[in-house]
Structure formats: structure tokens, C-alpha cells
Amino acid sequence: MAAAADGFRTLDEKSVVDYIKATPTLHAQLGNQLDGLVVKEVGDGNLNFVYIVVGPAGSLVIKQALPYIRCIGESWPMTKERAYFEALALKEHGRWSPDHVPEVYHFDRPMSLIAMRYLKPPHIILRKGLIAGIEYPLLAQHMSDYMAKTLFFTSLLYHSTLDHRHAVAEFCGNVELCRLTEQVIFSDPYRVAQYNRWTSPYLDHDAEAVREDDTLKIEVAELKSNFCERAQALIHGDLHTGSIMVTGDSTQVIDPEFAFYGPMGFDIGAFLGNLILAFFAQDGHADKGNDRQAYKQWILKTTEETWNLFQKKFISLWDEHKDGNGEAYPVSIYNKPELQLLVQKRYMAGLFHDALGFGAAKMIRRIVGVAHVEDFESIADASKRAYCERRALDFAKMLLKERRRFQSINQVISAIQEIPAC
Amino acid sequence: MAAAADGFRTLDEKSVVDYIKATPTLHAQLGNQLDGLVVKEVGDGNLNFVYIVVGPAGSLVIKQALPYIRCIGESWPMTKERAYFEALALKEHGRWSPDHVPEVYHFDRPMSLIAMRYLKPPHIILRKGLIAGIEYPLLAQHMSDYMAKTLFFTSLLYHSTLDHRHAVAEFCGNVELCRLTEQVIFSDPYRVAQYNRWTSPYLDHDAEAVREDDTLKIEVAELKSNFCERAQALIHGDLHTGSIMVTGDSTQVIDPEFAFYGPMGFDIGAFLGNLILAFFAQDGHADKGNDRQAYKQWILKTTEETWNLFQKKFISLWDEHKDGNGEAYPVSIYNKPELQLLVQKRYMAGLFHDALGFGAAKMIRRIVGVAHVEDFESIADASKRAYCERRALDFAKMLLKERRRFQSINQVISAIQEIPAC
Ligand SMILES: Nc1ncnc2c1ncn2[C@@H]1O[C@H](COP(=O)(O)OP(=O)(O)O)[C@@H](O)[C@H]1O
Ligand SMILES: Nc1ncnc2c1ncn2[C@@H]1O[C@H](COP(=O)(O)OP(=O)(O)O)[C@@H](O)[C@H]1O
Ligand SMILES: [Mg+2]
Ligand SMILES: [Mg+2]
Ligand SMILES: [Mg+2]
Ligand SMILES: [Mg+2]
Ligand SMILES: [Mg+2]
CATH class of the missing domain: 3.90.1200.10 (Aminoglycoside phosphotransferase (APH), C-terminal lobe)
Incomplete structure (x- = not known):
């Protein structure tokens, strides 16, 4: 899907990989080994899309907010700027309680996208x-x-x-x-x-x-x-x-x-x-x-x-x-x-x-x-x-x-x- | 006094007149008759300078905030941005209670200056x-x-x-x-x-x-x-x-x-x-x-x-x-x-x-x-x-x-x- 004027485009399991390829911090997080990445949308949440990305040398989670509420659909619009506040809060709360808040690797405001630590199984x-x-x-x-x-x-x-x-x-x-x-x-x-x-x-x-x-x-x-x-x-x-x-x-x-x-x-x-x-x-x-x-x-x-x-x-x-x-x-x-x-x-x-x-x-x-x-x-x-x-x-x-x-x-x-x- | 980089200069009874001359809204408020203006600083307030300006065809009050507290002096600094909030509040409160709030004629943020209605004697x-x-x-x-x-x-x-x-x-x-x-x-x-x-x-x-x-x-x-x-x-x-x-x-x-x-x-x-x-x-x-x-x-x-x-x-x-x-x-x-x-x-x-x-x-x-x-x-x-x-x-x-x-x-x-x- 092409980017809108505001720089936003909706990702899917496939384009998440392209996004990572284009984003050096995320390469690095994956140990610069992008071959054989496995991407899975977990999506048991109510509002957003969450992709678990596992590669041979690292892993991460990508969360993207869409301009509506996922579990209801486009009929209930909701600002995707919520991702900005989520990223801010993750960082501020993580600063005070790092043991209990996943680390934020990357935030892309136009894309309403947060990359953070993957909380691996058995989480x-x-x-x-x-x-x-x-x-x-x-x-x-x-x-x-x-x-x-x-x-x-x-x-x-x-x-x-x-x-x-x-x-x-x-x-x-x-x-x-x-x-x-x-x-x-x-x-x-x-x-x-x-x-x-x-x-x-x-x-x-x-x-x-x-x-x-x-x-x-x-x-x-x-x-x-x-x-x-x-x-x-x-x-x-x-x-x-x-x-x-x-x-x-x-x-x-x-x-x-x-x-x-x-x-x-x-x-x-x-x-x-x-x-x-x-x-x-x-x-x-x-x-x-x-x-x-x-x-x-x-x-x-x-x-x-x-x-x-x-x-x-x-x-x-x-x-x-x-x-x-x-x-x-x-x-x-x-x-x-x-x-x-x-x-x-x-x-x-x-x-x-x-x-x-x-x-x-x-x-x-x-x-x-x-x-x-x-x-x-x-x-x-x-x-x-x-x-x-x-x-x-x-x-x-x-x-x-x-x-x-x-x-x-x-x-x-x-x-x-x-x-x-x- | 010359303007500072931020566009601010402290006025006095004399330069208030120059300011008015350079400001069309204020001319108009004074009925475009600027000869014989009488300017008086009243200054019984604690924080700011207040000039009463009376001309042959109109009047107004000019209030200027300086970057300190007037009654204490430069030893107690205080943002002159307070004038911005005063102007905002005068307008918002004036909108809801126009009978009890003086009208704002003009606001100059760099100068921290408000021109408003003169509440004439016997006020x-x-x-x-x-x-x-x-x-x-x-x-x-x-x-x-x-x-x-x-x-x-x-x-x-x-x-x-x-x-x-x-x-x-x-x-x-x-x-x-x-x-x-x-x-x-x-x-x-x-x-x-x-x-x-x-x-x-x-x-x-x-x-x-x-x-x-x-x-x-x-x-x-x-x-x-x-x-x-x-x-x-x-x-x-x-x-x-x-x-x-x-x-x-x-x-x-x-x-x-x-x-x-x-x-x-x-x-x-x-x-x-x-x-x-x-x-x-x-x-x-x-x-x-x-x-x-x-x-x-x-x-x-x-x-x-x-x-x-x-x-x-x-x-x-x-x-x-x-x-x-x-x-x-x-x-x-x-x-x-x-x-x-x-x-x-x-x-x-x-x-x-x-x-x-x-x-x-x-x-x-x-x-x-x-x-x-x-x-x-x-x-x-x-x-x-x-x-x-x-x-x-x-x-x-x-x-x-x-x-x-x-x-x-x-x-x-x-x-x-x-x-x-x-
Ligand atoms: N950092 C993470 N590590 C592992 N799983 C995650 C992580 N973040 C989210 N998930 C999974 O994705 C689901 C939805 O994430 P959540 O942030 O709650 O999204 P929503 O805002 O849509 O509720 C979570 O219930 C969890 O299963
Ligand atoms: N609009 C006005 N009309 C007439 N007199 C005014 C007006 N505004 C202020 N004054 C006079 O100037 C004095 C100081 O004004 P004020 O706004 O209270 O300044 P400060 O913030 O320094 O206390 C007031 O006590 C009053 O005598
Ligand atoms: Mg959730
Ligand atoms: Mg949520
Ligand atoms: Mg942590
Ligand atoms: Mg006062
Ligand atoms: Mg005051």
C-alpha cells in the first residue's frame, strides 16, 4: 500500500519485513541477519496490530496503530497518534521501572509504529x-x-x-x-x-x-x-x-x-x-x-x-x-x-x-x-x-x-x- | 531604549506615545487624534506597569509586563509571558461576561503589552x-x-x-x-x-x-x-x-x-x-x-x-x-x-x-x-x-x-x- 501524504501506510506481515530492511536500528536489533525472518501478527488486542518478528540472530515486536479501533473496524475512528503517547509512556515508565516495561527500540511517528522488545515465551x-x-x-x-x-x-x-x-x-x-x-x-x-x-x-x-x-x-x-x-x-x-x-x-x-x-x-x-x-x-x-x-x-x-x-x-x-x-x-x-x-x-x-x-x-x-x-x-x-x-x-x-x-x-x-x- | 532580540523593550510615559503612533488599531481607538495625548503611569499594582492614555477623542489603558516583579525589582525575575495569559483570559472571560471584563483592543506578545478599555473615573x-x-x-x-x-x-x-x-x-x-x-x-x-x-x-x-x-x-x-x-x-x-x-x-x-x-x-x-x-x-x-x-x-x-x-x-x-x-x-x-x-x-x-x-x-x-x-x-x-x-x-x-x-x-x-x- 502506498504511503499517504502524512507518511502513513498500513503494514502487513509482508511489508513489515520491507520496513525493517529500510530501518537500520531494526537491522541491528536483529543482529543484521534479515534472511529467514519469521513475522506473525498476533492481534489478540482490541485496538492495534502487533507483529512478532523473529530472526536467526534477534527478535522484536512491531506495533502499529491504525486510524480506527481494530476490533470494531473503520466505523469507529480513533487517532493513530495514540502510538505517540504509547511510545512516550513506555519510555517514561521504562525509565522508572525498567524491569517491568519492555524497551522501546524505535518509534516512527508518521507510521504510528513502535518497535519494542519481544517478550518471548513462556511470557x-x-x-x-x-x-x-x-x-x-x-x-x-x-x-x-x-x-x-x-x-x-x-x-x-x-x-x-x-x-x-x-x-x-x-x-x-x-x-x-x-x-x-x-x-x-x-x-x-x-x-x-x-x-x-x-x-x-x-x-x-x-x-x-x-x-x-x-x-x-x-x-x-x-x-x-x-x-x-x-x-x-x-x-x-x-x-x-x-x-x-x-x-x-x-x-x-x-x-x-x-x-x-x-x-x-x-x-x-x-x-x-x-x-x-x-x-x-x-x-x-x-x-x-x-x-x-x-x-x-x-x-x-x-x-x-x-x-x-x-x-x-x-x-x-x-x-x-x-x-x-x-x-x-x-x-x-x-x-x-x-x-x-x-x-x-x-x-x-x-x-x-x-x-x-x-x-x-x-x-x-x-x-x-x-x-x-x-x-x-x-x-x-x-x-x-x-x-x-x-x-x-x-x-x-x-x-x-x-x-x-x-x-x-x-x-x-x-x-x-x-x-x-x- | 532599543528593542532586544526578542522584540521586547520597556516602555515609559514618553515611549508609550511613540508605540501608539506606530500602531494603527490604537490610533483608531483614540479617534485618530494623537495630539495632546496625556499619559500617566498609575502603577499601584504589584507586578506590572499600567499607563492611562487619554486623548481628545478617546482613551485606553496600556499594561506592560516586565521580566521581573515590579514591587520587588529585578531580584525576583518573573516571565513577561504572563501578559500573554492575561490577554487570553481577558478575552475568554470577556466572551462570557462582557459586562464585567474590560475589552481588549490590542495585544503585542513580543512586547508583553495589552491595550484595553480605560475604566474611567469614578471607577x-x-x-x-x-x-x-x-x-x-x-x-x-x-x-x-x-x-x-x-x-x-x-x-x-x-x-x-x-x-x-x-x-x-x-x-x-x-x-x-x-x-x-x-x-x-x-x-x-x-x-x-x-x-x-x-x-x-x-x-x-x-x-x-x-x-x-x-x-x-x-x-x-x-x-x-x-x-x-x-x-x-x-x-x-x-x-x-x-x-x-x-x-x-x-x-x-x-x-x-x-x-x-x-x-x-x-x-x-x-x-x-x-x-x-x-x-x-x-x-x-x-x-x-x-x-x-x-x-x-x-x-x-x-x-x-x-x-x-x-x-x-x-x-x-x-x-x-x-x-x-x-x-x-x-x-x-x-x-x-x-x-x-x-x-x-x-x-x-x-x-x-x-x-x-x-x-x-x-x-x-x-x-x-x-x-x-x-x-x-x-x-x-x-x-x-x-x-x-x-x-x-x-x-x-x-x-x-x-x-x-x-x-x-x-x-x-x-x-x-x-x-x-x-
Ligand atoms: N512486546 C511484546 N512481546 C510479546 N508479545 C506482545 C508484545 N506486545 C504485544 N504483544 C502481544 O500482542 C497483543 C496485543 O498487544 P497490545 O499492546 O495489548 O495491543 P492492543 O493495544 O491492540 O491491545 C498482546 O496481548 C500480546 O499478546
Ligand atoms: N483598564 C483599566 N482602567 C483603569 N485603570 C486600570 C485599568 N487596568 C489597571 N488599572 C489601574 O492600574 C492598577 C494596576 O493594574 P493591575 O492590572 O492590577 O496591575 P498589576 O498586575 O501590576 O497588579 C490598578 O490597580 C488600577 O488602578
Ligand atoms: Mg492491549
Ligand atoms: Mg491497547
Ligand atoms: Mg525492561
Ligand atoms: Mg493587580
Ligand atoms: Mg496582577
Whole structure:
């Protein structure tokens, strides 16, 4: 396909090779051996095209954004500039958490194309691992580390306001992706909308109840305002278990095309909320060989540890950098250990409630909104699936509305454990 | 003075005339009669130079920003790009509230120069009117109108998120002025700082108490985060009674050089807080001929009416535009009158508490920070001044810490009225 005036052309498995041949950095990455390259489009993502390129002396992944949403088609246009923000975020988050973010080898803005490290097998998407019932003993450790670092170092606890506003302005450009989130997470599930779906007829009344729950709608409006107005840190913006690739000892966060300066709780909530979705889906995956009871407990333990470790690491970073450039709490004012403690306690409590709110909103939208999760979708028996989904939905509604009464993650976990089997 | 490489040169009363001669729009504004122009630098402001230009057939005001803070001098550099943001804000606010914002005739970015409508006598700075004990019967009406319109129409209640983020990004450039606010309002009063001053020795202990009040510091940190992170609307950023010019029937808001997308409560609080400062200063202006008791009540009534009218008008605008482009509360979701009411109630309660918090912070900084107000400074007797300032300071500290227990402006007014004379 010929290049358009803006220098963009859509690649395919064949033209990816030509692109690599024309791009010296990519040659080098492949050890300058381009004969016998194997290119495979994996494309299990929703929005973009991803090519895995393996040669005799090296490998890489090429991701290209097209000017529409892949899983819907050209009828839902979406700026391909999202690749620019994804590349920026990969680099910035990679700078702070290099162990958990794939390296960017090359970015081509006109082509909306990112070349990055290939996360080789046995890396799989975490969501698939959770469905398969695989335990990842380091997951809480790694994800808390990734979140603590990427969020702390891009917040006003580390940034001067000068650096912060500059970065905020740059990411304001990613507005189309923010709008997509606003629509599919904070709006569509709460109204009749073209692309909404749910396990029908089982959840017809449940979906309707969401649309008629005034308290829920008031709470969701507050979260949405927060999402639209509050530039707290550079967030990933789409940190569900489908944006994480794992092995037993590696955890890698991909796909930050929704990145912008927003509320930290949105990322933390996305991850925790998706773990909780995985928890509720387990009953649908239980079989005679494996009742999944132990695995359910592992998921809850991981949820709990992720928050607790996150909190600990985030506060350590804060303590470590309290004499730095961060301008939120100048040490000249917050100069006593007990005051520092009080301030941190208040900050973390706010963040915790934000995370619970956003996490709950992200659970709800996966059950009655446009984009569902494989955790539930892979439960073939619709009535069983609806049973799992309803329990998740009911819990999420409660959590969204009553999040402020939870003082610790342990209380949240207990609330989950106390839900009767019904 | 010769122009610098960037096209900037500092004007004076003489070269202002040459500038006008070289600028056709300004000729025209002066009815093309440039003979006998009278130019006078008024310069009672803190930061910039303001020239009043009156000719036989027209008049105008020229405001020029220099690359430092006027009242301090070249030792405190400050970007002259602030004039760009002032001009942008005058135009945007003027678009929504033309009755209360002077028209911009001309803007010259390299020269950091704004030409605008001359607010002719008997217009005076409101603060001077309040010191003189003059009642402005339309003040609450006008200021509530200005604030309701400028804030509503630049918020997500009216903007699409696309427009909003675009505007937010633009005003992120005004970061140096935001930093000045952060420093002098949210930081310096709460620590030992070079430029802090207060009526010494009377208030030495009071200033120290502010620096040692942990609860106050925790609350102020929350306001500061809000100020730095929350892009709620295009705020004026410096809306004290020295930024308002008045006559009996005209109210004009000038000097929005601190404008950016920030929390609405910052503007509302600035205005209300400065009215309350004026209230506490009255005892220092009382004399045998006028005990100022009636005037104090007028100030309180105006404070009360301003908030109540603001609330009413803001909600009317919301109702009127609920089917528009605003994306915070889509009518497809917030579709029932009772839900709309609940949402508005929640929104206004949050805004009220923000306004009280910011207003209180702005009071405190005028008593123990770098920039004081003429309301108090004009009380020659230091012990009398300290008495007035201490009462204002104590009230402000209480208000900042306990703002969430006030449910209406009437309760705030009652609290003021109940302060004993001591
Ligand atoms: N760096 C990588 N290494 C290996 N596989 C990857 C890599 N990046 C993406 N993939 C695969 O491609 C899929 C889609 O990638 P993703 O970045 O999530 O795209 P989308 O934005 O379309 O969701 C992922 O689910 C994963 O299977
Ligand atoms: N448009 C105007 N018409 C009449 N007087 C004005 C006008 N603009 C400013 N002034 C006078 O100049 C003074 C300083 O203007 P201001 O915009 O507040 O400058 P600064 O940014 O230095 O505080 C005001 O207090 C007022 O007396
Ligand atoms: Mg993806
Ligand atoms: Mg890495
Ligand atoms: Mg994606
Ligand atoms: Mg001024
Ligand atoms: Mg000014």
C-alpha cells in the first residue's frame, strides 16, 4: 500500500519485513541477519496490530496503530497518534521501572509504529494465566513495584510543578483516548448505549438496575470528574490483566496507549479490580479436577499484598525523596516525622478510596459495557457465567458506593470472602 | 531604549506615545487624534506597569509586563509571558461576561503589552472603596454573575473534554505564575521565609503558631494539591478586591495574569476571603463620625449574597445547558430531575467547601505572608491593626480546618458575627 501524504501506510506481515530492511536500528536489533525472518501478527488486542518478528540472530515486536479501533473496524475512528503517547509512556515508565516495561527500540511517528522488545515465551498475557489457574508468586511484588515507581516519580511528590505542568500539557494531546475511557467506563454502562452488552437474558434486570441506581450514578460522576480534571501522575490508563505479560519470574507491562496525567487510583484500581474479576470468574472454571478454591485464595492474597506492598513502597520512595524537587509537601513545612506521617496517612487513605472506586467502576463496565473480559467470556455455560458475573457486579456496586467505609485492603478482602455462595 | 532580540523593550510615559503612533488599531481607538495625548503611569499594582492614555477623542489603558516583579525589582525575575495569559483570559472571560471584563483592543506578545478599555473615573479599586466605607449595592449581583459565567462556561459542565483538554494544555504554560501562588499562598506562610512579614511584635506568636499548626498544614497541603492538579475551569487566579474596579453601577474585573485551569473554589474563595478581610479591618477604620457597624453588616450581607446568588446562577446555567456539549453529567445518564438535583447538590457542596478553604488560605497569607492588603496596612496604629489582623487570622485558621462542618454561607456569617469583641 502506498504511503499517504502524512507518511502513513498500513503494514502487513509482508511489508513489515520491507520496513525493517529500510530501518537500520531494526537491522541491528536483529543482529543484521534479515534472511529467514519469521513475522506473525498476533492481534489478540482490541485496538492495534502487533507483529512478532523473529530472526536467526534477534527478535522484536512491531506495533502499529491504525486510524480506527481494530476490533470494531473503520466505523469507529480513533487517532493513530495514540502510538505517540504509547511510545512516550513506555519510555517514561521504562525509565522508572525498567524491569517491568519492555524497551522501546524505535518509534516512527508518521507510521504510528513502535518497535519494542519481544517478550518471548513462556511470557503470556496475565489474564490467560489467571484463567488457567496459574499462580505467580512474584506478581504482587512486581506490580506494586511498577505502580509505586511509575506513579511516584511522575507525581508532584517528585516533580517540580514546572516539570509537572509541562508533562501534563504534552499528554493533554492524548484526549481522544481519554474520551474513549470516559465513554466506555464512566458513561455507557449507566445508560442505554449501542455497544453495551451483557449475558442476556440472565442479567437483563441487573443491567437495568445499574442504569437506574441513582447513588451509583452520583458516585460514578465524581470518579469521572476526577478522571477528567485531576493530573496527579502519568498513569498507564489501561492497566488491566490483559496489559501485563508474565512468566514465573518476569512481569512486564505493555500497551500504555491510554497514558495521560490522571488520578493514580485509576491504575491501581484497574489492576486490583481485574484481579477481583478473575476471582469471581474462578467458579466458572472449576471442574472435577480442580475446584479452584486454593487458587481463589491466592488471587485474594495477591490483591491484598499488591496494595499493601504498593503502599509501603510508595511511602518509602516518598521518605527517600522528601528533600528532592517534589513540591507537594516541602520539607521546610512538613518537617517533623509525626507530621510527615500524618500527611502520608491522609494521602494514602485518599488514594485507597480512589483505587477502590475506579476498580469497582472498571469491574462494572466489563459486565454490562462494550468490552468484556475473557475471564467471564470463556465460561461457555451462560447461566454459570451470569452467576459469576452477577456476584462480581453486586460486589462492585457495593464497593463503588461504600468505598469510603473501608479502611484497609484486608477489610475489602474480608467483604469478598463473606459473600455467600447463594 | 532599543528593542532586544526578542522584540521586547520597556516602555515609559514618553515611549508609550511613540508605540501608539506606530500602531494603527490604537490610533483608531483614540479617534485618530494623537495630539495632546496625556499619559500617566498609575502603577499601584504589584507586578506590572499600567499607563492611562487619554486623548481628545478617546482613551485606553496600556499594561506592560516586565521580566521581573515590579514591587520587588529585578531580584525576583518573573516571565513577561504572563501578559500573554492575561490577554487570553481577558478575552475568554470577556466572551462570557462582557459586562464585567474590560475589552481588549490590542495585544503585542513580543512586547508583553495589552491595550484595553480605560475604566474611567469614578471607577476605583474595590479595596479602596471598602476601606472608605462605600456600599456597592450591585456588587454581589455583579460578582456572582461574573463568577458563575466565567467558571461555568470554562468547565466540563459546558466544555466537551476535547475542548477542555486543549484549553488546559494552553494554560499549562502559565506555570511560573502558578508557582508564585504556590509559594506565597500555600507554602511561605507555613514556614520561615525571607519575605514573610507581620505586625511585629504583636503577631510574633501568631505567626509562629501558624508555622506550628500541624492540622492547618495538613489541610493546606490538600488545598495545594487541588490547586496544582485539578483543572476544573479557567480561573482568574488573583480575584481579590484589588483586581476589581467599581462604581455605583459598574463592576469590572481586571488583572487575570494568574489565569489557568484550576479549582473554581480558588476564585470564589479569593473574593469572599477578601470581603471578610475587609470586614475585620473595619474596626481599624472606625472613628467618632462613623463606627462602621452598619458597614460591617453590609459587607457580611454582600458576602452571603455573593455565594447564594452565585450558587443560584451557576445552577441555572447548568439547567439551561444540560443538553449541550458539557460532558461531566450527560443528560442521557442524569436524566431525572431528582437525580439532577442530587448531583448539583453534591457538586455545590464540594465547591462551597473548596471556596471556604481557599478563601481562608488567602486570608492567612495576607496577614503573615509577603503581600499584605491595604485594608490592614492603612490602619496606622500598629496595636489596633494587630487586633484586627489577629481576629481575621483566628477566624481564617478555624475556617480552613473546620470548613467541612459549614453547610451554608449563612452559618459562616453567623460564625463571624459570634466572634466576641475581646
Ligand atoms: N512486546 C511484546 N512481546 C510479546 N508479545 C506482545 C508484545 N506486545 C504485544 N504483544 C502481544 O500482542 C497483543 C496485543 O498487544 P497490545 O499492546 O495489548 O495491543 P492492543 O493495544 O491492540 O491491545 C498482546 O496481548 C500480546 O499478546
Ligand atoms: N483598564 C483599566 N482602567 C483603569 N485603570 C486600570 C485599568 N487596568 C489597571 N488599572 C489601574 O492600574 C492598577 C494596576 O493594574 P493591575 O492590572 O492590577 O496591575 P498589576 O498586575 O501590576 O497588579 C490598578 O490597580 C488600577 O488602578
Ligand atoms: Mg492491549
Ligand atoms: Mg525492561
Ligand atoms: Mg491497547
Ligand atoms: Mg493587580
Ligand atoms: Mg496582577
